Amino acid sequence: MTRDERKARTRERLLETAREVLLERGYNAATLDGIALAAGVTKGAVYSNFASKAELFLAVLDARTEWRAPQFERARQVSGTIEDLARQHARNAVADDPDGRWASVLVEAWAAAVDDEPFRLALRARTRAANASVGTHVQEIAERCGVEFPHPMESVSQASGAMLRGLLLQRLIDPDRVSAELVEEAFAAFVRGMVRPVSEGETR
């Protein structure tokens, strides 16, 4: 095995382990020492692959985004009413973060980034990119369903993501009272309330 391959392997293992430890302990409580140990290397190996804790987190975030991409692709091709698709989207969100731990880690990172300009800008850029991407998907779906949103698609997807995140976070402290069904119903209500049928006469 070549040196580059070994390094890539270490990097991958660190990414996967970091994901697990972050979910287990949270952004602040997860230590680079703990991550390295769990990955079978030393802290130095982390710094050989990532510039800082923040950079490691960003890499984990990117991996997660990439991992979820096929799901969005599949969702885009499913047919059904806009509400059906909204419900499916909510169920996916719960399935991808069943106990709200990822949402919590993400918000912890946002909080840590308040005093770290480059980190904050990196997080903001990723959020914007994700919203822009989801926005185009939603646009396409809306057209197919014969409905429209009286707001820019990016705003809609941003608000959707934010609301779902809030619901997932609520599950973190009181899972018993925030069932997956409640998340689905709440999100479906939002979409029902937002959407309106395309008026025939309209050009747009």
Added chain:
Amino acid sequence: MTRDERKARTRERLLETAREVLLERGYNAATLDGIALAAGVTKGAVYSNFASKAELFLAVLDARTEWRAPQFERARQVSGTIEDLARQHARNAVADDPDGRWASVLVEAWAAAVDDEPFRLALRARTRAANASVGTHVQEIAERCGVEFPHPMESVSQASGAMLRGLLLQRLIDPDRVSAELVEEAFAAFVRGMVRPVSEGETR
């Protein structure tokens, strides 16, 4: 001035200062040393008034809850459509946490409480109490407006709070793209989608 009065004064000053420092720095980055210094006392004074950082936070949280009570009381007495009231509620939420810092502090505390059972239960209890209280208000308002929610009121208020929190958090990292209007529109859409007119024949 009696000794008890002095102590109460110190406690109040610590609470107020803690609120400011928590908002300024976040839950993790805010230090008891920093709070004490800003309040003009030493760390020991904090421990003379509060058992731990977690207890200090809970006291700040309670003070905030108490402070917001009159606002809810006023809101309850305003007349208008359910959507008008929803919009006002969203505006109040933004006014009470313009940049999402409080929402962030709260979620940071939730994250810190994951490994601290008593703290977690205390936070959960307060969230439940708040939702129960808001739930009865909403129930009353809904009846006056001639509408009903096809879900238990506590679930509705929990979902509302969670969604608003998510929207406020989004403002923390990208204030420019999450205007107060967007928060209002998103929340109004949720309420529109959730509510239905009371059917005349129904007993309930």
Added chain:
DNA sequence: TGTACATCAGTGAACGCGCGTTCACTGATGTAC
């Protein structure tokens, strides 16, 4: 194919720092007579 040197991923120890919490103490306030 073999040799001599260069590279560099990962090691292991140290650094600098600051956190939350504890505790012996102090001196102003409170209490009992």
Added chain:
DNA sequence: TGTACATCAGTGAACGCGCGTTCACTGATGTAC
């Protein structure tokens, strides 16, 4: 009213700990001839 003692809010220093980051080093891999 005055005195002697008790209380205790707040002080200041220390404790124990673990964090993120740095860095001189190592030894296996890569390269040049």
